[in-house]
Amino acid sequence: MSETQVAIVGAGPAGLMLGHLLQREGIETVILENRSREYVEARIRAGVVEHGVADLLERSGVGERLRREGLVHGGVELQAAGERHRIAFDELTGKSIVVYGQTEIVKDLVDARLSSGAPLRFEADAVALHDLDSKRPRVEYTLGGERHELAADLVAGCDGFHGISRGSIPAGVLREFAREYPFGWLGILASVAPSSDELVYAHHERGFALLSMRSAELSRLYLQCAPDEDLSAWSDERIWEELQTRLGVDGWTLHEGPILEKGVTPMRSYVAEPMQWGRLYLAGDAAHIVPPTGAKGLNLAIRDVQVLAEAILEWYGSGDGSMLDAYSATCLRRVWRAEHFSWWMTTMLHRRPDGDEFDLRLQLSQLRYLRTSPVAATSLAENYVGIERV
16 A cells, blocks of 8 residues: 555646645645546646636746736627627726636646656546545555555545545535536637637527637637537538627628537536535535536636645644635635626526527626626626635
């Protein structure tokens, strides 16, 4: 049996960032990831980084490439009834966001981890968590066909919604809150320069559309669709035609290019409470899911482990476990703020399959209010760039 101070299950943004923050302060960690490095570094996920999260990445030594290659945006465009209105984050809050793919953040964190020499074990499948309510929990995993055990003081479950960590908490401990949405996103990655300098969120009678980007050469675009949409029914030509329809406004052109990737993502909201049991601490998607409309998933994961790292450092430094005890309650305040914002953005911009004219009028009224009220626009901006204290 091997030993460490903190065992981290999962090498997504949450697990890698937690390991990075702790390693910088001399805390021993082992990160176990059941996928290969190639798979982890190729997963296309979120791409909007909050102001405070970008600062954290930079302060901790893994933000140099983000600052060099990331696209700094001072606002977003909201489109409804064929017209666009800019919500100016920089003017309303003094803050901005950075468009920089989650894939790139993962690459930066993997490079930092490997450069440090700290253990990062890819293709290590964690199969069981033991003695989580004791002072020495254990992680059982397989690597190269052999079974191993890792003993630790603490275990961080950063292995996503379908990982083993949350399911290792005894029945009856967790309360789970969920909402399934009657639509999904058909997303594409296209080899074409973005047609807008900033993200465009479009409300349309045929359904929501989003113009986003990953770099100055790559565009990321989305169409509202059914959660079980048959992707084979969507040729490249049909996708571009629908994007032209939903995003089109007078005097503006949506540029088309080769589609490199496409896929359908169902949408849901989910929260598990509490985010800890015994010496197991859940972070990121292992504890909560948000619909992508509010761009909060990646940011919540990083914020979770920022709180957890500070609590762990306090515990090892002074023996005071009060921050660890409060971990779940501290994180859940931000989680529920993000859940509400993501739900609000989603319900405001998407057309429900069972919706009627009353629903439509409410959506258009809310969008008009955002165009005409600086107070309403400031609320959106404040939530989008990230609220520091909740």
